[in-house]
Amino acid sequence: MxxxxxxxxxxxxxxxxxxxxxxxxxxxxxxxxxxxxxxxxxxxxxxxxxTRNRLGHIQVHAKGYLDKPSLYKNIKDYGDVGKKIAETKGVMSWTPRFFTAGLASIEDKSMGVQIVGIDPVRENEATRFNKKIIEGDTFSEKASHQAILGKGLAKTLKADIGDEVVIISQAADGSIANDLYTVTAILESGNMTQDRSTLYLHLKDAQELFVLYDAVHEIAIIAEELGQVDEVTERIRTKLDNPELKVAPWQEFARSFYIAMKxxxxxxxxxxxxxxxxxxxxxxxxxxxxxxxxxxxxxxxxxxxxxxxxxxxxxxxxxxxxxxxxxxxxxxxxxxxxxxxxxxxxxxxxxxxxxxxxxxxxxxxxxxxxxxxxxxxxxxxxxxxxxxxxxxxxxxxxxxxxxxx
Amino acid sequence: MENKNNDLIVTHSLVKTYQDNGIPVKAVRGIDLTIQKGEFTAIVGPSGSGKTTFLNIISGLDVPTDGEVWLAGKKISEMSGSELSDFRRDHIGFIFQAYNLIPVLTVEENIEYIMLLQGVDKEERHRRVQKILTEVGLDGYADRLPTKLSGGQQQRVAVARAIVSQPSLILADEPTANLDSQTGVELLDMMRELNKKSGITYVFSTHDRMIMERARRLITLKDGRIDSDETRE
Known part of the structure; x- marks a missing residue:
């Protein structure tokens, strides 16, 4: 003293x-x-x-999907899963996504594309989807056979707003999935590679085309605070309590980005x-x-x-x-x-x-x-x-x- | 060699050699001396006679090159640094020429410092400080800083600090050198009174005639040896 x-x-x-x-x-x-x-x-x-632009802070997938993506590794009854997620403390919003691949054609131009089915309202809430549209209008709230093209893809297919795009792929039941959609907008996500090959559909249209009703491949979640992502991830895991679902924070599913930032x-x-x-x-x-x-x-x-x-x-x-x-x-x-x-x-x-x-x-x-x-x-x-x-x-x-x- | 019951300091063949730029300098050259409890002794001699070195060795501030020092029945010449530190704290009070008070501590804090090191409880410390302040004539000065005191008052605080822990020995190195003669006389008379009252042994190293006149024993050193040893009644 x-x-x-x-x-x-x-x-x-x-x-x-x-x-x-x-x-x-x-x-x-x-x-x-x-x-x-x-x-x-x-x-x-x-x-x-x-994370807010596209990936989300936390993602939920069917077990093994991230290691080997497949149309069949999906989250069933995603509405129930989403409801539980929404009830979890620290969750600001969530959005379901449907992923698969196909061939897109406009007149004589064709290209292999990644098809992303989204819920336009939820996607906009979670990742400000509408802000990325550089030309045209976003999806109608109800599915109406509309397509949004990435900027690079639109350029390759020489697509304009109002053009009709044909999508051909294989549905979950083995049948040929093909349908006609109207280009309603062109989008710039900030990721040029992604924009060269991504075509967006309304979630309901995508589920119908691929005969996978009420299923999605990813649920992206936005936490209220970036600093709380780990705690919120743990809460969601506990809440879902489903060994068939993998809940991962952005540091896991965007590991290379995380390491670069670190x-x-x-x-x-x-x-x-x-x-x-x-x-x-x-x-x-x-x-x-x-x-x-x-x-x-x-x-x-x-x-x-x-x-x-x-x-x-x-x-x-x-x-x-x-x-x-x-x-x-x-x-x-x-x-x-x-x-x-x-x-x-x-x-x-x-x-x-x-x-x-x-x-x-x-x-x-x-x-x-x-x-x-x-x-x-x-x-x-x-x-x-x-x-x-x-x-x-x-x-x-x-x-x-x-x-x- | 052991000391008798009434012997406080016993030195035997005490030698201290310094190295001055590689040249050995013998400051103390074989001193055999016994100082008994309660003495009021002055060690005198010209500059370089070995007074301060001798005082440093018998107080455990310095170690001899050769020989033995016994103080209060303990052989301090063979103690380790930390043992010496504890021994000085419990057995020796120091009064320095330049007072050497801790400038950031008040009079009371300076006086109670050693008691704090000894683990004396607060109440007892306060009681002893108040008593000693009265004895050295500094009632009402407890909260002053040393810089707000005259030289004589500072040296009184130093005396109070030295005796408050009730040591066996007080070593005073030129305690009056920085004081005017009147203040020096008052201080010496006060120490003489305290010596009579408490029986604490005082050893001075000095050139001051006033101290020499008041000392009951006068040891003169010359070239590191005892030149004379005179006891007065």
């Missing part, structure tokens, strides 16, 4: 030096808190866009390393100066019976207190700074549109991660560099120290 008292009062002995040291730590903390918040904000926005985010460590360097140099200088100036004082403390460990603690406490002050003030500065940047953002030098979402600003984010990581970094690096001066103070020879001026 007395060590803490002495350490606290020692901080105010060399006010200018303490101020500079605290400013170093405060600067390091604030810099990294804002940069981590910014990186989190930017990456989370990309992840949000990637690797990119790790760039933030460079910033933390810079902070460690700044703090280490600033703190080492201050603490060494303090120890040197207080040699006689430490000698006195040793002479009157203070144990080396108590002297060591005295130096460490002093640094820890300065670091904590730096972190507290830094937190007071960085929370509103990150909040302001999360609202206003910083304009991008070059703006772009992806999947119907316009990217014009870099945005920050207020989260715990952007505070505790710099806090640990600042406090730990300050304490680690203080070990040497603290040891030096603790091992001071009292007789020699008492002779010093």
């Amino acid at each position: 007395l060590s803490l008292k002495i350490a606290w009062r020692n901080i105010f002995r060399q006010k200018r030096r303490t101020l500079l040291t605290v400013l170093t730590m405060l600067g390091g903390f604030t810099l990294s808190a804002i940069s981590i918040g910014w990186a989190d904000g930017t990456y989370n926005r990309i992840i949000e866009m990637f 690797a990119d985010k790790e760039g933030a460590w460079i910033m933390l390393f810079v902070v460690i360097l700044i703090v280490a140099i600033g703190v080492l200088n201050t603490v060494l100066m303090n120890v040197l100036e207080r040699t006689r004082e430490y000698g006195t403390l040793r002479a009157i019976g203070t144990a080396p460990l108590q002297i060591f603690r005295l130096v460490i406490y002093e640094v820890a207190m300065m670091a904590i002050i730096g972190v507290i003030i830094g937190t007071i500065i960085s929370i509103p700074a990150n909040y302001l940047l999360s609202l206003q953002g910083i304009p991008m030098p070059e703006q772009f549109t992806y999947g119907g979402i316009e990217f014009t600003h870099y945005y920050s984010e207020v989260n715990l991660h952007s505070l505790y990581l710099p806090a640990i970094t600042v406090v730990l690096s300050a304490l680690i560099v203080s070990l040497y001066p603290a040891t030096r103070a603790a091992r001071i020879a009292p007789a020699k120290a008492l002779r010093s001026q």
Whole structure:
């Protein structure tokens, strides 16, 4: 207790030096808190866009579908499954999807396509489907033999709004599935590869064409918060309690994207390393100066019976207190700074549109991660560099120290 | 060699050699000395005679190159650093020329510091601090910082800090050197009174004639050896 008292009062002995040291730590903390918040904000926005645009935060499939997709590996009575999902805490929306392949032809142009059956209302709620349409109108609420083509596919088939497209494939019962649909819109999802081969049908039309009534191949789910995806996934698994269904978060079904994002985010460590360097140099200088100036004082403390460990603690406490002050003030500065940047953002030098979402600003984010990581970094690096001066103070020879001026 | 019951400090063939830029310098050259409990002793001698080195060795602040030091029945010349630290805390009080108070602690906190290290409870600490403040004439100064006190007052606090833990020995290195003569006389008379009252042994290292006049035993060192040892009634 007395060590803490002495350490606290020692901080105010060399006010200018303490101020500079605290400013170093405060600067390091604030810099990294804002940069981590910014990186989190930017990456989370990309992840949000990637998942909200098409994939969803969580997906449900029939067991084995993702490893080897097949028309027959489907979710039966998807309405019941969807109802249970909707009742799960943390779920914002869900949308069913039907996937298969076929041949699409307009006049003399033909092409193999991926056919995606969607519920237009649910899909729009979940993934802002209508925003991706660049020409024409979305599906009618009721199935009416309409088709929406990806931009690249429309170009290949030389399709225009109002053209008739013939789809030929094989239905689930083995019969030939073929029918005629009217091109009602052209869509740009932001994924050019996907747009070169995707043709969308109303879910009911797709189920009817492939004779698979009330079945879908995927249910995409949007959670209320990106940060809660793991918990919501677990809740859905418990709620469905069906071994034939696989419930996976986006980190699983979009693994390569997740790994790429993770690797990119790790760039933030460079910033933390810079902070460690700044703090280490600033703190080492201050603490060494303090120890040197207080040699006689430490000698006195040793002479009157203070144990080396108590002297060591005295130096460490002093640094820890300065670091904590730096972190507290830094937190007071960085929370509103990150909040302001999360609202206003910083304009991008070059703006772009992806999947119907316009990217014009870099945005920050207020989260715990952007505070505790710099806090640990600042406090730990300050304490680690203080070990040497603290040891030096603790091992001071009292007789020699008492002779010093 | 062991000490008798009334012997507080016993040194035998005490030698201390320093290395000064690789050249060995003998500061203490074989001192045999016994100081008994309750003595009020001054060690005098010219600069470089080995006074401070001798004082440092008998207080466990420095270790001898050769020879033995016994203090309060313990052979301190063979103790480890941490043993010496504990021993100093419990048995020795220090008074320094430059007072050496902890500048960030108040008078009361400076005085109770050693008791805190000893684990004395709060109530007892407070009681002892109040008593000692009265004894050294600093009633009402408990909450002041050392920087707000005169040199004489600071040295009184140092005396209070040294004696409050009831040590066996007080070592005072030039305690009056930074004080004017009037303040020095008052301080010495106060220490003499405390010596009589409590029986704590005082050993001074000094050039000060006032201390020499008041000491009951005067040991003169010259070139690291005892030149004379005079006891007065």
